[in-house]
Amino acid sequence: MSDSSRRRDPRNQIAAGSFLGLWSAVGWWSATRTTSLWTVEYGADPGPVLLPILVLTILSLGALALVVEGTRQILVEPPTHKGYWSSLRRYTLTPIIFIASLLAYVIAIEFIGFIPSSGVFAFVWIASLGFRIGEGTPKALLFMAITGTLGGVGLIYFVFIYLIGVPLR
Amino acid sequence: MISEFISIASTVLTNPYLLGMSALGTTLGIMMGCLPGISSTMALAILLPVTYAMSPIAAMVFLMAVFSASVFGGSISAILINIPGTPGAIVTQLEGYAMTCRGKAGEALTYSLFSSTIGGIIGLMILMLVAPIVAGAAMQFRSPEFAMATVFGLTMLAYSTPGSTFRGILSGAVGLLCGMVGFDLVTDVSRFDFGTSALQSGINLVPLTVGLFGLAEVLRGIENNTTQTARTPSLKILTPSFTLLKRLWKTILRGSALGAIVGAIPAAGSAIAVAVSYAQEKKLSKREDEFGTGVPEGLAGPEAANNACVGGALVPLMTLGIPGDTMTAVLMGALLIHGLRPGPLLFIERPDFVATVYVALFLALLLTVVLGFFLIRYFVRLMRTPSHILLIIIALLCVVGAFAIRNNITDVYIMITFGVIGYVMDKLEIPVAPLAFGLILGPILEENLRRSLIISDGSWMVFIERPIALTMLLLSLGALFYPLLSKPGKLLSINQ
Numbered sequence: 043m044s045d046s047s048r049r050r051d052p053r054n055q056i057a058a059g060s061f062l063g064l065w066s067a068v069g070w071w072s073a074t075r076t077t078s079l080w081t082v083e084y085g086a087d088p089g090p091v092l093l094p095i096l097v098l099t100i101l102s103l104g105a106l107a108l109v110v111e112g113t114r115q116i117l118v119e120p121p122t123h124k125g126y127w128s129s130l131r132r133y134t135l136t137p138i139i140f141i142a143s144l145l146a147y148v149i150a151i152e153f154i155g156f157i158p159s160s161g162v163f164a165f166v167w168i169a170s171l172g173f174r175i176g177e178g179t180p181k182a183l184l185f186m187a188i189t190g191t192l193g194g195v196g197l198i199y200f201v202f203i204y205l206i207g208v209p210l211r
Numbered sequence: 212m213i214s215e216f217i218s219i220a221s222t223v224l225t226n227p228y229l230l231g232m233s234a235l236g237t238t239l240g241i242m243m244g245c246l247p248g249i250s251s252t253m254a255l256a257i258l259l260p261v262t263y264a265m266s267p268i269a270a271m272v273f274l275m276a277v278f279s280a281s282v283f284g285g286s287i288s289a290i291l292i293n294i295p296g297t298p299g300a301i302v303t304q305l306e307g308y309a310m311t312c313r314g315k316a317g318e319a320l321t322y323s324l325f326s327s328t329i330g331g332i333i334g335l336m337i338l339m340l341v342a343p344i345v346a347g348a349a350m351q352f353r354s355p356e357f358a359m360a361t362v363f364g365l366t367m368l369a370y371s372t373p374g375s376t377f378r379g380i381l382s383g384a385v386g387l388l389c390g391m392v393g394f395d396l397v398t399d400v401s402r403f404d405f406g407t408s409a410l411q412s413g414i415n416l417v418p419l420t421v422g423l424f425g426l427a428e429v430l431r432g433i434e435n436n437t438t439q440t441a442r443t444p445s446l447k448i449l450t451p452s453f454t455l456l457k458r459l460w461k462t463i464l465r466g467s468a469l470g471a472i473v474g475a476i477p478a479a480g481s482a483i484a485v486a487v488s489y490a491q492e493k494k495l496s497k498r499e500d501e502f503g504t505g506v507p508e509g510l511a512g513p514e515a516a517n518n519a520c521v522g523g524a525l526v527p528l529m530t531l532g533i534p535g536d537t538m539t540a541v542l543m544g545a546l547l548i549h550g551l552r553p554g555p556l557l558f559i560e561r562p563d564f565v566a567t568v569y570v571a572l573f574l575a576l577l578l579t580v581v582l583g584f585f586l587i588r589y590f591v592r593l594m595r596t597p598s599h600i601l602l603i604i605i606a607l608l609c610v611v612g613a614f615a616i617r618n619n620i621t622d623v624y625i626m627i628t629f630g631v632i633g634y635v636m637d638k639l640e641i642p643v644a645p646l647a648f649g650l651i652l653g654p655i656l657e658e659n660l661r662r663s664l665i666i667s668d669g670s671w672m673v674f675i676e677r678p679i680a681l682t683m684l685l686l687s688l689g690a691l692f693y694p695l696l697s698k699p700g701k702l703l704s705i706n707q
Contacts, residue, residue, distance in 0.1 A: 046218065048641065052217040054639060054640060055610065055641055058640065060639055061635065061636075061639055061641070062385065062641070065385050065388065068387050069403065070594045072402070072403045072404075073402070073403070074398070074404060076401070076402060079400060079402065081399070082398075084398055086398075086659055086664075086665045086668065086669070087397060087398070087661055087664075087665055088664050088665075088669065089398065089661075090395035090397070090398050090400045090402060092657075092660070092664075093387070093391060093653075093656070093657045093660065094388070094391060094402060094403075096390075097387045097388055098388070100380070100381070100384050101381060101385065103347070104377065104380065104381040104384070105381065107377075108377075108378075112298075121358065130601050134638070136433050136434060137431075137433055137434050137634060138432040140266075140429075140433050141430070141607075141627065141630075142431060142611070142629060144606065144627060145627065146618065147610070148610060148623050148624070148627070151620075152620065152672070156611075157267050160607055161488075163518070163603075163607070164603050164604075165605060167599075167603045167606075168599060168600055168603050169517040171433065171521050171599035171602070172599055175599065185599065186597065188276065190597075190600035190604075192605065193600075193604075194600065194603060194607060195605035195607065197604070198607050198608060198611055200605070201261065201609045202260075202261075202612075202615060204263065206263070206264050207264065208614065208615045208617065208618065209618050210611065210614060
């Protein structure tokens with residue numbers, strides 16, 4: 043593989059640097075708010091602040107380096123591929139909807155119980171994903187969604203709730 | 212150790228419950244390994260919560276079976292539908308799928324099964340021989356050596372994971388931060404808890420690994436959900452040709468030895484072992500030009516290497532407490548959950564448990580042959596399950612598995628959070644495996660780092676004055692700066 047084909051998009055460098063920078067910013071913010079980390083003496087022990095400082099410093103500098111390198115690359119050679127962000131948005135829409143529905147499902151477990159909420163979640167997603175990939179006739183789609191839901195939820199119920207005794211009802 | 216092994220072997224082999232656990236783990240391991248999109252790591256992470264209610268011995272028997280069998284399972288999909296189920300099966304598809312295309316799918320699976328088993332047994336023998344020696348040497352280790360061994364393990368993983376070493380290091384740093392969440396064990400000061408009681412007890416390894424390796428994979432699968440049911444070929448003959456197996460014995464031995472050695476190197480992994488084995492067999496073969504068209508030697512060698520890696524990868528885990536790859540990282544998490552800390556002391560304090568690991572692996576290998584041989588047609592049928600149904604079942608498993616740890620809904624939210632983080636990191640081409648390593652190794656690193664500085668009155672020279680600690684420090688620095696030295700100026704932008 044040639045070097046040029048292996049070169050990352052500079053926007054990826056900036057995005058990755060920003061993501062890691064966010065972690066370090068949140069880390070510094072939390073660490074500086076914990077006064078006992080900085081004020082209490084622990085004798086010979088360097089204390090609970092040593093590793094956070096080391097790790098956050100490495101993370102901050104590393105994130106900064108990625109952002110600076112990405113910016114430098116953009117300034118030197120602006121990227122020609124225009125649809126970078128829009129392609130990211132397009133492909134991540136279904137996973138975003140999936141996560142939102144997963145959160146709703148977890149909340150629903152507490153109110154309507156494990157079996158009904160799992161059944162609805164599994165049925166809707168198996169049917170909609172099957173529809174998206176063009177899984178046969180509506181009848182076949184429905185059959186697959188029902189059998190997939192019954193099989194999946196039934197298996198999990200049997201293993202985790204019946205055999206192991208996980209208190210999910 | 213031999214007497215311990217025989218004693219434990221007789222206990223396990225005469226205990227129907229433990230035998231059942233091994234058979235169940237083997238069946239689930241092959242099933243999950245052969246399903247495209249489910250790696251061995253994911254199988255272990257998803258099934259880890261099943262072991263909470265078990266005793267440590269039963270849990271290890273079950274998980275070792277899943278671990279070992281999923282490696283073989285990964286080869287089934289590589290051979291039949293040209294999709295490797297696990298990273299170690301990448302090379303298997305070259306010759307295996309070519310054999311399938313020539314109508315020899317059954318033969319290819321048989322060679323894979325027997326080579327894998329022999330490789331696994333040789334890997335186990337090497338583990339049994341080498342581990343006590345390494346553990347004996349590691350008894351000389353003190354806090355500075357353990358601290359540097361942890362740094363070495365983290366650096367090697369960052370160095371070897373796909374993507375850049377630099378990003379791997381930063382991912383490991385995020386993992387270390389996650390490992391610091393909650394009460395500091397020495398001073399009782401709570402860190403990074405954001406004032407919430409839910410985080411004061413720390414981030415449990417299981418929701419994190421289930422999220423990173425399970426839910427994130429589901430999200431990727433949903434994003435790319437375009438494939439329908441896999442079309443699997445008919446298997447026809449499954450009986451091995453003993454003439455050919457006899458011809459392959461040197462190949463299998465070479466692959467096994469190579470796999471066990473490479474597997475024992477922290478973070479080297481099975482993908483490297485199988486690639487080296489394939490290249491070696493190609494070089495040694497008189498039919499070099501025919502490689503890629505279904506040459507059994509090109510299948511048997513890498514398959515033996517792939518399974519021998521299992522025993523090899525357990526060497527650094529059992530002796531130093533450093534997981535060699537993501538699969539052993541999840542296994543280490545399982546040990547910690549059951550109150551067992553791998554390392555040299557385990558060989559002195561719990562020789563029975565060490566022997567259990569050996570017996571569990573041996574039993575899993577035997578059961579893989581038996582169940583693999585008789586049930587393979589059913590496993591192949593399972594591969595016809597539509598991928599979107601599997602994805603949704605895995606998502607449900609992730610939710611229930613995360614909840615099952617402490618019967619706490621907060622763990623489910625943590626799992627979902629790390630699922631999203633793993634997905635985003637994948638999009639941003641930041642490797643996720645070092646994050647899980649950081650979480651596991653963070654507390655060990657911190658404990659030994661602080662203890663070292665206490666005994667040295669705060670002098671960092673303690674890591675330089677001790678030869679073993681210095682060696683590991685230099686090796687870590689070498690792995691860290693090698694990309695910079697080999698390709699100056701391109702550390703940040705090029706995949707290394």
